[in-house]
Amino acid sequence: MSHRKFRWGIIGCGLIAPRFTQDLFDTGEGTVVAAASRSSQRAQHFQKITGVPNVYTSYQTMLEQEKLDAVYIATTHNFHAENARLCLEHNLPVLIEKAFTQNARQAEEIITLARQKNLFMMEAMWTRFCPAALRVQQLLAEQAIGDLQQFHADFCVRMSPFSKKMMPWNRMYSPRLAGGALLDIGIYPIAYSRMIFGQQPTTITSSAQKSWSGIDTTSRYHFTYPSGAESIMKSSFTTAGSRDARIIGSTGRILIPSLHSADQLILKQHHQPDQHIACGTPSFQYQIKEVHHCLQNNLTESTRMPLDETLQTMQLLDTLRQQWNLTYPGD
Numbered sequence: 001m002s003h004r005k006f007r008w009g010i011i012g013c014g015l016i017a018p019r020f021t022q023d024l025f026d027t028g029e030g031t032v033v034a035a036a037s038r039s040s041q042r043a044q045h046f047q048k049i050t051g052v053p054n055v056y057t058s059y060q061t062m063l064e065q066e067k068l069d070a071v072y073i074a075t076t077h078n079f080h081a082e083n084a085r086l087c088l089e090h091n092l093p094v095l096i097e098k099a100f101t102q103n104a105r106q107a108e109e110i111i112t113l114a115r116q117k118n119l120f121m122m123e124a125m126w127t128r129f130c131p132a133a134l135r136v137q138q139l140l141a142e143q144a145i146g147d148l149q150q151f152h153a154d155f156c157v158r159m160s161p162f163s164k165k166m167m168p169w170n171r172m173y174s175p176r177l178a179g180g181a182l183l184d185i186g187i188y189p190i191a192y193s194r195m196i197f198g199q200q201p202t203t204i205t206s207s208a209q210k211s212w213s214g215i216d217t218t219s220r221y222h223f224t225y226p227s228g229a230e231s232i233m234k235s236s237f238t239t240a241g242s243r244d245a246r247i248i249g250s251t252g253r254i255l256i257p258s259l260h261s262a263d264q265l266i267l268k269q270h271h272q273p274d275q276h277i278a279c280g281t282p283s284f285q286y287q288i289k290e291v292h293h294c295l296q297n298n299l300t301e302s303t304r305m306p307l308d309e310t311l312q313t314m315q316l317l318d319t320l321r322q323q324w325n326l327t328y329p330g331d
């Protein structure tokens with residue numbers, strides 16, 4: 001059944017917003033009709049590079065003046081809950097960038113409000129919807145590597161605190177903006193671990209190295225599961241280390257080069273030649289189509305990225321930060 005094109009608004013005109021705009025356009029199912037930034041300079045720059053018809057310097061004004069079907073929240077983690085509340089108060093469905101909020105308390109508050117108002121809400125964990133992640137889930141369901149025993153994943157990306165891409169300075173170093181490797185990049189392997197094991201870990205141990213500003217620049221996480229299986233993960237933005245993952249089972253392994261942007265997998269089965277499995281190009285399109293599917297079918301939640309799971313992920317992130325004594329203003 002065809003549907004008229006979905007009309008999206010964006011809150012926050014930073015680095016990721018243009019990519020969302022392009023990927024939405026590429027779905028052929030919708031378009032960004034308006035965006036809002038607190039900075040007129042950022043709003044104008046965004047309009048110049050994307051051609052989005054209307055930009056605003058007030059989120060509220062955009063929500064009041066535009067006829068929107070959904071809003072993509074692309075601000076820093078500390079603002080997500082406040083921005084989501086504003087959209088829900090204007091009866092608008094929301095797709096919220098990861099990390100969903102800065103802590104589990106905020107996540108619970110906005111999930112409760114969305115459920116009370118019967119409005120759609122989803123965490124933009126885009127990797128979950130990409131072809132490589134779907135293929136991994138299929139292989140595990142087919143027992144292609146036997147019983148799941150270990151998940152290893154690193155997400156390391158070297159980034160200067162004074163990166164020119166980030167204005168006025170790298171938000172990842174800021175406690176006020178809920179920065180740190182955990183919320184920004186560590187969440188990818190953690191959410192992946194949750195996806196493949198389908199449950200919360202029974203034990204959680206971790207360590208972190210902190211910056212002068214007090215956030216984690218490198219953090220390591222070790223989870224164990226009731227079956228005895230384990231996940232060993234690391235994230236860092238002070239080293240140009242690995243971004244790869246491997247899933248180890250009793251009869252084989254799946255190697256995932258570049259976990260969060262994988263377009264191929266290598267399946268290694270006992271006594272079998274390696275299989276190189278090409279998967280489609282990763283993009284935000286898959287998660288956007290999931291939102292459209294839910295809106296078209298009057299679903300207030302995605303079954304593929306449920307809000308209860310998002311909340312549990314936020315609880316895990318809180319536990320890890322407690323282990324390192326890392327708090328953000330407003331926690």
Ligand SMILES: NC(=O)c1ccc[n+]([C@@H]2O[C@H](COP(=O)([O-])OP(=O)(O)OC[C@H]3O[C@@H](n4cnc5c(N)ncnc54)[C@H](OP(=O)(O)O)[C@@H]3O)[C@@H](O)[C@H]2O)c1
Binds near residue numbers: 016017076097126
């Ligand atoms: N899916 C992905 O691959 C991916 C990649 C990168 C980021 N993300 C996620 O997307 C979100 C935004 O990331 P980004 O890299 O686009 O962030 P960003 O460019 O640093 O900032 C996004 C917006 O947050 C607000 N902001 C940034 N720094 C601020 C400051 N110092 N004071 C007040 N407000 C500030 C601004 O909103 P206004 O324009 O309204 O003023 C800015 O446009 C985060 O949740 C991040 O984890 C996802």
